[in-house]
Amino acid sequence: MSGVREPVPFEAYEAGGYLHGTKADLAVGAMLVPGRESNFEVGRVMNYVYFTKTLDAATWGAELAAGAGRGRIYVVEPTGEFEDDPNVTDKKFPGNPTQSFRSREPLRVVAELVDWVGHSAEKVQAMRDGLDALQRKGAARIED
Template structure:
């Protein structure tokens, strides 16, 4: 990965640009659709596709996604209606400063951000440990 912008919590990436972090290897024109397995809960099929307006949230998605391969951040456009992500806006960050959204409609890949910078290793490990602790307690972290 070449040097690029570091993720800053609550900072919009660029006005009007929406992002999706994952490990899936996709191409421009591909669609992200609901019904795929959760990155945070094995065996759970998701009813929504999640996306964000911040590089920080997209970076977490790319870094925490399940599966082999490197994390990727795609520029996306919704093909239908979407709403604020209640997992963050209602539970953790009222007012949606993370600019996190979800949709039951597909998201179209319109580009890939290739010069993003990940979180520091110790920050990433702390987040992974937190997610694992939630899973060990059986606390479903996603309201889907």
């Protein structure tokens, strides 16, 4: 990514590979594994690790993840089988145009993207407001 524009929805990351957005500070070679607390639902332990082929989805993950610190995007490599993420494919985007996936197997961190551009502050706030509204309605459940 040249770092010159906001990510485009449904556009595959130009360098290829899989991406994971988070606020966790990870080293190359680290393993992302299921069984950790959700980045998006306080107190929930996740059964899967989530990842994507689009910079847009990874950017949302980095921007919306819980915790202190800056958002980070990692290039990751699945170590086992994975499937389409039903949280977006079945509920929002049939056919998986977000190219989002999940796995019960670890993901290996192979690199960190350092020159990515986030969404505008207005878009991030609108997304947070929308997620807050879903939580108030009890409709923000993650299918995990």
